[in-house]
Amino acid sequence: MIRREAIIGDCRLILGDCREVLPALGTVDAVVTDPPYGISAGTGIGKVTKEGSDFRSRDQWDRAPPSKSMFDALLTMSRHQIIWGGNYFDLPPTKCFLVWDKVQPQSFSLAMAEMAWTNVDSPAKIFRWKSMSINGGAAKFHPTQKPHHLMxxxxGFLPNARTILDPFMGSGTTGVACVKLGRKFIGIEIDQDYFEIACERIQHAYAQPDMFVDRPPNPKQESLF
Structure with a gap:
């Protein structure tokens, strides 16, 4: 069930459970997403809202990974897929893992790199970007937020994919990357706070256009519900 929907430029943002929303979407060119890994990341970090981190409450969204039927649906509805945390999931063999090297010292206690499963026809590739520089040194909007440069x-591995779906949108980083590259975007997020943050970030991305990308200037957010 769609609880709320917003259209911002070429981005369609949906507040709802992706398990319920996906059957109504049809096909897309590509899925680029960062699902819950099922490692309880939220319980150790706390919920991030527009007002900042709330360490009194603990998110439960990362208690379990998505089901195999969810991944089967994503692979069926899209021609291309890039799925972060792919080493945690039951996905087909691939020759192309994309690796985010967080450029951390050997003493770093958390994961020093993350891996994305893909069906891209390419050898494995590595992207090096310090994890502490995700949001320009400012506080992150989401506990497991990726750099928009990474997304x-x-x-860039999907040059012909015009419409990108992220069924686990979070704070909208994939959408921000799509705006900057002139792609169409569909994002689904189950948490209202993160949905609102994603709307604000994508609106802000349109307000700072790339002069080399052709897109409508300063689109207004349209709420459909």
Whole structure:
């Protein structure tokens, strides 16, 4: 069920459970997403809202990974897929993992790199970007937020994919990357706070256009519900 929907430029943002929304979407060119890994990341970080981190409450969104039927649906509805955390999931064999090297010292206690499963016809590739520089040194909007430069790099492997779906949108980083590269975007997010943050970030991305990308100037957010 779609609880709320917003159209911002070429981006369609949906507040709802992707398990319920996906059957109504039809096909897309590509899925580029960062699902829950099922490692309880949220319980150790706390919920991030527009007002900042709330360490009194603990997110439960990362208690379990998506089901195999969910991944089967994503692979069926799209020609191309880039799925972060792919080493945690039951996905087909691939020759192309994309690796984010977080450029951390050997003493770093958390993961020093993350891997994305893809069906891209390419050898494995590495993107090096310090994890502490995700949001220009400012506080992150989401506990597991990726750099938009990383997601833009991912889209570079899909030059012919015009419409990108992220069924686990979070704070909208994939959408921001799509805006900067002139792609169409569909994002689904189950949490209202993160949905609102994604709307604001994507609106802000349109307000700072890339002079080399042809797109409508300063689109207004349209709420459909």
């Amino acid at each position: 833009g790099w991912c889209l």
